[in-house]
Amino acid sequence: MDETRSRQIVIAGAGIAGLTAALAFAERGYAVTVLEQARQLEVVGAGLQLSPNATRILRRLGVLDRLAASAIRPEAVVLKDAASLRELARVPLGRAGEDRWGAPYLVAHRADLQAALTVRVGECRDIRLLTGARVTDITVAPQNIAVTAQTDGGSVEAAAGLLVGADGVWSSIRAQLAGREPAFAKSRFCGELAWRATVAAESAAGKAFAAVGAGDSVTAFLHPGFHMVAYPVSKGSAFNLAAFTKGKRIAEGWSGHADPAILSRAMRGTAPALARLVALAGPWTAFPIHTVEQRRWTMPQGIALIGDAAHAMTPFAAQGAAMGIEDAAMLAGLVGDFPDDLRRSLTTWENLRRPRIEKVLRRGALNRLAWHAWGPVAIARNLALATRPAEKLAADLDWLYGWEERKVVRR
């Protein structure tokens, strides 16, 4: 491959996965062009839990310092019964978690992470970020991927040795590949809705939250067919609430509307104080949760899908963004390791990432089953949690939060 071309990377999408990939490739000395369809980087979504497997990478890439001003390090994840508000279990995070997993567990507003990544990207002279540039066409020629993006004024062309599709769950790169190879698949509505609201700590809803949850922790309220996760963001000036119910598919996108009666019905039988919080916290924004399950994430000619574009997952393990961050760091590492053999880098990357992603998917499915359980299953869950010491609950997460690329890739 032409030496200059092989050192050029085009990334479609400036979400969490795309911006992390840009930084990781620039760290390896590549010239990176990021094409983002939005004119301005969207402040979408609400809170994010960032586990140590992700913050370790963000620290190495110089992002964590910039996030520190707004992020919070919660003391614990606390599971509560949504009907009785009784504490079922507590997983210690804070200093104990940082000592255990070697990096902090943080909660932050998604916009704060996006801003920290963007600032860091702006400091790297090898990264060119073009907003208002929607990738519409890719041409795969031997040793050269040509990308066309539509802009307000016309179009831009970019050519590279590697195209990274980090364009999210509704990825247009994936759609184009699916037209050529059936191994690339469409996203699928998983039957669940995510409901989100952010409340100011000083508001009536913020005070209602203080009556049922802890201001310094991540609290998950469990109920048959429903759960809600709440935690502080923006240095404690607000709380992020995310509730999950079954529901019908609504419009695609991150900011939708659904009938609030679905949420109230799912909360029947929960404690009045929790129902009061949910009523005060509205209006809620609903998101249909889509997943992507496909047999391939790469094309040996030089295309890799990462993050939600490759394997969008349900948020029940709070790992979607973290997996995109891991994907990005490991891809840049392996492409840099075998500069003359892109096919080998991509195959190795995909073979190493797949078992990890599948294990995280299984953990998410288990969490959903346990958290939405009812009747005898819920009783068994509560008993199991009551008898398992906090130390053991933390140890159960070592494989997930203690992940480090260097433990997987022998260099």
Ligand SMILES: Cc1cc2nc3c(=O)[nH]c(=O)nc-3n(C[C@H](O)[C@H](O)[C@H](O)COP(=O)(O)OP(=O)(O)OC[C@H]3O[C@@H](n4cnc5c(N)ncnc54)[C@H](O)[C@@H]3O)c2cc1C
């Ligand atoms: C309710 C909920 C709670 C969650 N909580 C957590 C959590 O606590 N922790 C966690 O780790 N994860 C969490 N996730 C998952 C996480 O939000 C996603 O996995 C993550 O944001 C995906 O990042 P991404 O960069 O892959 O995709 P995106 O963030 O979707 O970014 C894709 C980017 O590509 C751009 N784009 C799209 N098409 C094109 C195109 N054709 N050309 C150019 N640009 C394009 C988009 O505009 C966008 O900027 C949660 C998800 C949900 C729904």
